Amino acid sequence: MLEQFHRTYKYAHVDVVYTSEAEAVAGLLADSFRVAIVSRPFSPADSAVLAEQKIRPKQTKIVREGIAIIGHPSRTDSLLPVDTLKAWLLNPNAIYTFVIEGGGGSGILRFLRDTLLGGKMPAAKLYRADSAPAVITYVQQNPRAIGLIGAAWVCDRDDSTTRKFLETVRLFALSSSQQPGVYYQPYAGYLRPGFYPLSRDVYALSREPRSGLGTGFISYLAGPEGQRILLKSELLPAAAPVRVVEIKEERFTIEKGK
Numbered sequence: 001m002l003e004q005f006h007r008t009y010k011y012a013h014v015d016v017v018y019t020s021e022a023e024a025v026a027g028l029l030a031d032s033f034r035v036a037i038v039s040r041p042f043s044p045a046d047s048a049v050l051a052e053q054k055i056r057p058k059q060t061k062i063v064r065e066g067i068a069i070i071g072h073p074s075r076t077d078s079l080l081p082v083d084t085l086k087a088w089l090l091n092p093n094a095i096y097t098f099v100i101e102g103g104g105g106s107g108i109l110r111f112l113r114d115t116l117l118g119g120k121m122p123a124a125k126l127y128r129a130d131s132a133p134a135v136i137t138y139v140q141q142n143p144r145a146i147g148l149i150g151a152a153w154v155c156d157r158d159d160s161t162t163r164k165f166l167e168t169v170r171l172f173a174l175s176s177s178q179q180p181g182v183y184y185q186p187y188a189g190y191l192r193p194g195f196y197p198l199s200r201d202v203y204a205l206s207r208e209p210r211s212g213l214g215t216g217f218i219s220y221l222a223g224p225e226g227q228r229i230l231l232k233s234e235l236l237p238a239a240a241p242v243r244v245v246e247i248k249e250e251r252f253t254i255e256k257g258k
Contacts (some may be wrong), residue, residue: 001221001226001229001230002014002016004225004229005217005220005226008220008225009216009220012213012216012217013213014213014214014217017033018131019105020102020103020104020105020106020107021038021039021040021102021105021106021107021110022104022105022106022110023105024036024037024038025038025046025205028205028207029046029049029050029207031053031207033207034206034207034208034212034213034214035204035205035206035207035208035214035217035218036204036205037062037202037203037204037205037221038107038202038203038205039065039107039110039111039200039201039202039203040107040110040203041059041203041205042057042059042205046205050207055207055209056209057205057206057207058205058206058208059203059204059205059206060203060204060206060218060221060222061201061202061203061238062202062203062204062218062221062222062226062230062237062238063201063202063227063230063235063236063237063238064191064192064199064200064201064202064235064236064238065150065151065152065186065191065199065200065202065235065236066151066155066186066187066190066191066196066198066199067108067111067148067149067150067151067186067198067199067200068148068149068150068151068153068154068155068171068172068185068186069085069146069147069148069171069172069174069198070135070136070139070146070147070148070149070154070169070170070171070172071139071145071146071147071169071170071172072139072140072142072143072144072145072169072170073140073167073168073169073170074143075143075170078170078171078172078173079172079173079175079183080172080173080174080175080183081174081175081180082116082174082175082176082177082197082198083177085116085174086116086117088124088146089112089116089117089122089123089124090117090120090122090123090124091123091124092123092124094123094124094125095144096124096125096144096145096146097124097125097126097127097142097144097145097146098122098124098125098126098127098145098146098147098148099126099127099128099129099135099138099139099145099146099147099148100112100126100127100128100129100135100147100148101129101131101132101134101135101147101148101149101150102128102129102130103128103129103130104128106128107200108148108149108150109121109122109126109128111198111200112148115200116198127145132149132150132153133153135147135148135149136149136153136154136165136168136169139169140168140169147169151186151187151234151235152233152234152235153165154166154169154171155171155185155186155187155233155234156232156233156234157234158232159233171185172185173185174186174196174197174198175197176194176195176197177197179195182195184196186198186199186234187234188231188234188235188236191236192236199236201238202235204217204218204221204222206218222238222239227239
């Protein structure tokens, strides 16, 4: 995405810092960053801090993404009811170590607490990795590890890096409490209908008082070209249509002409 933005706008340059969600928002509030791409909108407390600085915050929903669950490649079973995942996470004696992208301020950890676990923190063993590739490496090397990462890392089947990752980990398909026994992987077409149970919205948060480089980058992400790129990465764009095609097999006969 960033490479294509720079190719399109040759005189613009965006410096990117990859960090946890909590650090990104804290940096935005402290004026260290002008824009933060995170999986939550501004909170009332965030808005109050910016109001004291006479800043009117702006937020734009960019995309909806799934949280992918990955396991060691030796696993033979890749079907996982979300209620089973929840029970594992709440069990301090669970046999699995859960590896979470984003370190201590992880947006995935916050999502698990607020959305899946009803306000509770996971009781199972946690290993907090600094990046999605670090999660994948840990899972590759530990048969009792289960990783949680943004789905774009393992769902863009046209990307050579993604294909390499998928050769070395097992991607789980999840079933929800509402549709037990029906399993989906975190591809874009299954996010809008709500079939895949672990999905979240991603926002661009801005503190720019007037149009600038950050605002231009957000406009690119939310515009037609940016949304098409996001869709290609198996994310669900906020402003672009996604078509789900259901194929039904039916018997038919062809009568030979007389």
